[in-house]
Each structure stands twice: as structure tokens, then as C-alpha cells.
Amino acid sequence: MERVKRLEIITNSLEMSQVIKILDSIGVSGYTIIKDVTGKGDRGKIIDDLETPALTNGYVLSVCTEEQESEVVTAITPILKKFGGVCIVSDAKWIAH
Template sequence: MRDVKRIEIVVEAPQEEVIRQLIEDAGIDGFTLMHAVAGRGQRGDRTSDGLSSAFQNIVFVVAATADQTAALVEGVRPILKRTGGICLVSDARWLKH
């Protein structure tokens, strides 16, 4: 097993391409993306359905090194400040197979 940082980024669906690019720019090879997630935050409730995906949230789950994490988090911060969302960073163990 390998020590990594687990990064979870919840943003509005229209930010998907921006976050994808930030992940790539940080040198991270892969991620998991979940569309149409529901939840509650500072801006109230978000449902997982609706007339438009523009009002839905998405979640990226990423495993990265500490250096990659620092680069990604600094890129994500201004987006969260502008559009809302959340970024969680935690220690994790990657089970290589």
C-alpha cells in the first residue's frame, strides 16, 4: 500500500471542465467523477435531479501525492470562492493491485 492524499471536490456541474484541467495540470493521472449528487451547504439544498444539470453538483475523488495535492488545492481555491463548493483533503492508503 502507498500513502496518498484523498481529495474530494464538490462543485457545480458547469465547473467540470475547469476542474478536469486543474487535475491534469497538477500531474494527476486519474480521478473518479460522480454526477448529479445531492446535499446541503451554505447555499442551501441541492437536489440530484432538475430541469438542467447547470444547477446540479458533481464530486471528483482524486488520489495524489502531497505535491500534486498542493498544486490542485491552490487551483481549486479561487473557484470555490467564486462559485461555492467544498474541497476535502485527507490522508489515505492506496491499495495497489
């Protein structure tokens, strides 16, 4: 098993392409995206009955190295400040296959 950092990023769906560009530019090896994430945060409730995807959130799950962690956090922070959302980084172990 390899020690990695688990990345969980939730933000506005319109910013998902920018989040993915950031991960790719830093060299993060892969990710999973879940669209139309609902919940409640400091900007209120996000519900799934909206007419436009511009108002929905998306969830990105990925892993990165400890070296990549600070680059990701630095690059993602302006998006979160402008559009809301969250970036959670935690320790994890990756089973290489």
C-alpha cells in the same frame, strides 16, 4: 501500500471540466466523477429535480501525492469561492496493483 492524499471535490457541474483540467495539468493520475450530487451546504439545498444541469453539482474522487496537494488546493480554491462547493483532503493509503 503507498501513502497518498485523498481528494474529494464537490462543485457546480458546469465547472467539472475546469476541475479535470486542473487535475490533469498537475499530473494527478486519475479520478472518478459522480454526476448530479445532491445535499445541503452553505449556499442552501441542492436537489435533484432541477431542469438544467447548470444548477447541479458533481463529485470528483481522486488521490494525489503530498507534493501535488498544495497545487490542487491553490488551483481549486478560486472555483469554490466563485461557484461554491467543497474540497476535502485527507490522508489515505493506496494499494498499488
